[in-house]
Amino acid sequence: MVQRSRSVKREEEQLLVDRCRQGDRDSFAQLMKLHEKQIYNFTYRMLGSEEEAEDLTQDIFVAAFKGIRRFRGEAKFSTWLYRIALNQTRNRIKYLSRRNFFAKQSRRAQYREESPWENPEFLADSAPTPEQLTLTKRMAAQVQECLDQIPPQARQILLLRDVQGFSYEELSEMLSLNPGTVKSRLHRARSALQKCLGDKLE
């Protein structure tokens, strides 16, 4: 699971945010370092392409810096950042769909299994835990294929909750939905993924 940077205290983060609001790009670089991994993994799982994920992650952070004056610290920075990420991702998906990107992507998916391991860190781990080993390269590819197949709205809520580990409260704030709607959408999304994975889970 992608671990969010819980180690960094909110005050420290707020300090960096305050500096960014005065146009300090070095502080923004530090702030970015704290969140870029989660955002990059989120965009990768949403788009299924490393190149597109990189572009989108850049756009998200550029937009975040430009809009940082509007962040007043009422919500957590990560919640605010993800709101930007969700907006940008939605727009990018629309843009890519118009260019038939996802159809081409699914044709490429069959070759994904042949690609080298996406995660060098995972391989570098000298003593992987049994849980890590259970998710084979083949299985990871199949899960991504299923994620690509379910609607983007379902995909995003699954990733935010079951991969990134946000609470219902945070999801509710990010998505501007009441907690009941968040839960029902999440349940539908899990069912859609479960249906797609089907026998692969047996």
Place this chain on the structure above:
Amino acid sequence: MECRKYESHFNAYLDGELSPKERETLQLHLRKCLSCYRKWNSLQKTRDILSRLPELSPPPHLSAVVIARLKEHRLRGLTGPSAYLPRWLPMGAMAALVLLISLGLWQVLLPSFSFRSLLSDQNNTSTLSSHSAQPTTKSTTTREGAQSPVPVMVLRVKDFSRADRELESMLRSISDPMSKPSRQLNSSSARLIDLKVPEQRFSRLLRELHKIGHLDQSQVEIHRMATPQKQKAISIRILVVSNGEDVEIHRIGE
């Protein structure tokens, strides 16, 4: 019916949101009902598998690229609320700006269009000469308020006399037979040609001119953009000059 009721609690159970009593009841049912247990197991595995997806490392240069982009935006004065403007807007705005500038230039420059040397048209319609001859004093003989200025294409050629011969035969075949091209040799290395070309042969003329030398047709394009209606014949002037010749045209008009 009972199974459906338990199934509706699966997600809450997965998220740890059931009360101890509800949890106990559900667990008891799962031990007894194989069908429900399978469904529950499948859902649980779905959630677990997501949490074990391998994690990618972002490219190491990511933050540096973002910071570079922010610096670039700052230089271009784009920082601020523009972040939420559509991605196509800068390109669209740029295109509109280029169009406005082009039209503005056409409006402003055409009545007194100038390049960097001078050729003189003896028919008082334009003035041009090679730079080595008389400089700009003569060139100011323009006719203000000309009704339909004729656009000029500058054709730069390597070998002037050879290009001149090629042009002569090409123009004979391409121009309007009713109006023969008028050719004026203004110096040993410059010639001004007036001609009328039927619209349908205009593209061919451009292709042929490109073969002979380096053609600057920007003024013609601006003229065509400003007068989009189809004309039967297009009046143009071709200024042929040797490569390296420094020329200036002051005002071309009818």
